[in-house]
Amino acid sequence: MSPSLVRTIGLAVSLLYAGAIVRVYVRQPATLPEVAGSLTSSVGAYRIDQARFDAGLTFFRHDQFVEARDAFAQADPARQDARVQFYVAYAFLRQGWGRVYADDALYRAGKAALEHARSLAPSGSIQVDDPDLRLKSSEEMAAEFDRGLTRELSDLNPVRVFRERP
Amino acid sequence: MTVGREAVTLPLLLLTVAALGGVRVAPSGTLALVPPSLMALLLATLLLAALVRSGTLAPRRLVNDGRVALENASGAVVLVALLAASAQIFALLTPSGGLLAFVVTAFFLLLLWNTLAVEPDRRQLLRSLVVVFGGTFVLKFVVLASLYDPASGLLKRVMLTLLEGATLGTLGVVPDGPVTGYLAFLTLGLFFVALILLPRGLTEPGPFLPQSSQTIARGRS
Numbered sequence: 577m578s579p580s581l582v583r584t585i586g587l588a589v590s591l592l593y594a595g596a597i598v599r600v601y602v603r604q605p606a607t608l609p610e611v612a613g614s615l616t617s618s619v620g621a622y623r624i625d626q627a628r629f630d631a632g633l634t635f636f637r638h639d640q641f642v643e644a645r646d647a648f649a650q651a652d653p654a655r656q657d658a659r660v661q662f663y664v665a666y667a668f669l670r671q672g673w674g675r676v677y678a679d680d681a682l683y684r685a686g687k688a689a690l691e692h693a694r695s696l697a698p699s700g701s702i703q704v705d706d707p708d709l710r711l712k713s714s715e716e717m718a719a720e721f722d723r724g725l726t727r728e729l730s731d732l733n734p735v736r737v738f739r740e741r742p
Numbered sequence: 743m744t745v746g747r748e749a750v751t752l753p754l755l756l757l758t759v760a761a762l763g764g765v766r767v768a769p770s771g772t773l774a775l776v777p778p779s780l781m782a783l784l785l786a787t788l789l790l791a792a793l794v795r796s797g798t799l800a801p802r803r804l805v806n807d808g809r810v811a812l813e814n815a816s817g818a819v820v821l822v823a824l825l826a827a828s829a830q831i832f833a834l835l836t837p838s839g840g841l842l843a844f845v846v847t848a849f850f851l852l853l854l855w856n857t858l859a860v861e862p863d864r865r866q867l868l869r870s871l872v873v874v875f876g877g878t879f880v881l882k883f884v885v886l887a888s889l890y891d892p893a894s895g896l897l898k899r900v901m902l903t904l905l906e907g908a909t910l911g912t913l914g915v916v917p918d919g920p921v922t923g924y925l926a927f928l929t930l931g932l933f934f935v936a937l938i939l940l941p942r943g944l945t946e947p948g949p950f951l952p953q954s955s956q957t958i959a960r961g962r963s
Contacts, residue, residue: 579745583816586749590819593754597761601775608773 592619603695605654613654624660625651636663637708641671661693662702665717666709669724675737678724687721690714710742717742747939748804749816755936756823762929763830767921778829781847782836786828788854790821795858796867797943799824804941824940831933834926835878837886838916846878864942871937875930883923890917 599618605611616622632647644667652660668686672679694700694714702714711717720742730736764776778786793799804817832850837843853874862870889902 590753
């Protein structure tokens, strides 16, 4: 092999490797599967388990949010898929939503999940075309979380009990 | 130095050190990836200066006017990777916060400053680095980890309480899990392998030195 070819290959591999390392450091994975997922997604090789995702959607549509999140976690063990993480956030939102008040702990967890999902999307925005969802974009969901976590006078408005679930 | 070593082995080795150097695994198993601090980058720059002065690293063998662009790019990658790896090594060996972090950082700074003034040769510098990095590794991952082990005995806990009291609670050590220690040992080992493989100051010109530099080297000898 000629020295120039070795140098070209070495340079390309080094730059790809350095890029993958920077990407993993930026993503800040918290577990080893997440590290593996971050590395595979950096080369476009990451795939979710579609069957588990579909099972999660079924749970989600039957208002079994804990089960839904469990199935989503199995479908996307590395938490690298923006769409799956959007549904995780939505599961927190629907579980925490109440006609009289919102569950702050679930809303905070949902907001954190949504922020993570947005960090995975290249443009920072997620659009999901699902007729079952009222909030189809990450921006709408972020606003809903903020409304739920903010204390204001309109919280005392009795008409609130008639509002629709997001 | 062979082309393979310069273009493949050294960059991959140093980038691996840079990647592993920031890995912290908490006792609970949670992973954190810590980028180098500014202070670690400063210390790494001083270390590179010491490596050059001692002849452990000859940057002109990696980047110079006589080389073509591809050769210079390949050499520059080695230098940047070496800086990143060195910074991560300092970040890895320095306690995460508190008084001890300050003490260890000051120790590194003074030691590197002293090394630059003394101008040791390659062998002396490598020996010195083994002692310094080995010592701080033992301090952080053996002594402190043992002291802060929640399952440690009564005597250790009394010692720790006395130590915290004597330093007015400023020690502020957050111990990493044992996995971090094993990873740190591996990282440190790889770093020293990389240091040994670096192109050293020439007495005899190597096969990949450009013709112009070979002439200069022969003229000097």
